[in-house]
Amino acid sequence: MRAEEVVSSLKILSSHLSNLKETLLQAVFPPLCAGCGTSTCGYSPDWLCAACHGKIAFIGDGACAFCGSPPGEHAELAKGCAQCQPDRQSFTRAAGVAEFATPARELVHALKYNGMHSLAQPLGELMARRVASAGFPEKFDCVVPVPLHKKRLRSRGFNQSALLAAEIAKHLQSPLRLDILHRIRDTRSQALLSRNLRVTNPVGAFLASGAGGRVLLVDDVVTTGSTASECALALKNAGAARVYVISFAR
Ligand SMILES: [Zn+2]
Numbered sequence: 238m239r240a241e242e243v244v245s246s247l248k249i250l251s252s253h254l255s256n257l258k259e260t261l262l263q264a265v266f267p268p269l270c271a272g273c274g275t276s277t278c279g280y281s282p283d284w285l286c287a288a289c290h291g292k293i294a295f296i297g298d299g300a301c302a303f304c305g306s307p308p309g310e311h312a313e314l315a316k317g318c319a320q321c322q323p324d325r326q327s328f329t330r331a332a333g334v335a336e337f338a339t340p341a342r343e344l345v346h347a348l349k350y351n352g353m354h355s356l357a358q359p360l361g362e363l364m365a366r367r368v369a370s371a372g373f374p375e376k377f378d379c380v381v382p383v384p385l386h387k388k389r390l391r392s393r394g395f396n397q398s399a400l401l402a403a404e405i406a407k408h409l410q411s412p413l414r415l416d417i418l419h420r421i422r423d424t425r426s427q428a429l430l431s432r433n434l435r436v437t438n439p440v441g442a443f444l445a446s447g448a449g450g451r452v453l454l455v456d457d458v459v460t461t462g463s464t465a466s467e468c469a470l471a472l473k474n475a476g477a478a479r480v481y482v483i484s485f486a487r
């Protein structure tokens with residue numbers, strides 16, 4: 238056997254072994270649905286089972302044009318709904334992909350607390366598509382995640398919003414900037430607070446420098462919009478002209 242034949246045979250063998258390894262791994266660790274934990278073998282995409290996919294309450298037409306709240310009795314008002322009208326928030330517009338309910342809640346949880354970093358890819362892609370369907374600009378001067386305080390970043394090891402922002406920036410071909418917006422106060426987790434406290438908790442927690450033009454602010458979840466509004470205020474104080482907010486859950 239000539240040397241090149243040996244090399245070619247080894248290549249074929251190596252490719253068979255690699256396929257075999259993949260098959261064995263799938264058999265031992267079948268891909269599990271990030272929404273409910275059942276096996277997604279045979280389904281596409283392999284990060285969500287068909288049942289969970291069917292349950293996601295996607296937000297589309299009819300959402301509040303200003304704050305992105307899901308369709309409701311006042312959501313058709315162009316200047317804002319009952320949620321956002323009394324005190325106009327500092328961002329230009331906000332939109333979300335899905336209502337914050339099962340299984341969107343579990344997906345955010347899996348990304349944030351179960352370390353399923355690979356979820357940032359499909360969720361980020363859905364968010365980039367929502368940017369387009371919500372009628373936001375096609376490109377931004379920068380894509381900025383809602384930052385964690387450095388103490389929390391150290392204990393968690395990553396910022397889930399930064400993972401999402403990186404994916405979105407890639408899809409929109411806009412620069413990702415992690416150096417513009419900082420959380421200067423370690424606020425309490427919004428998830429643990431009442432609605433009233435959620436509004437005041439993030440006040441004054443953010444500081445920005447060197448922002449400009451159109452900014453896309455990225456967060457995994459937006460509830461009252463107060464964190465996004467505080468971030469937008471800091472970005473505008475630092476020179477941003479317009480701040481659009483995109484979240485996965487809303
Ligand atoms: Zn599922």
Ligand SMILES: [Zn+2]
Binds near residue numbers: 317319
């Ligand atoms: Zn609204």
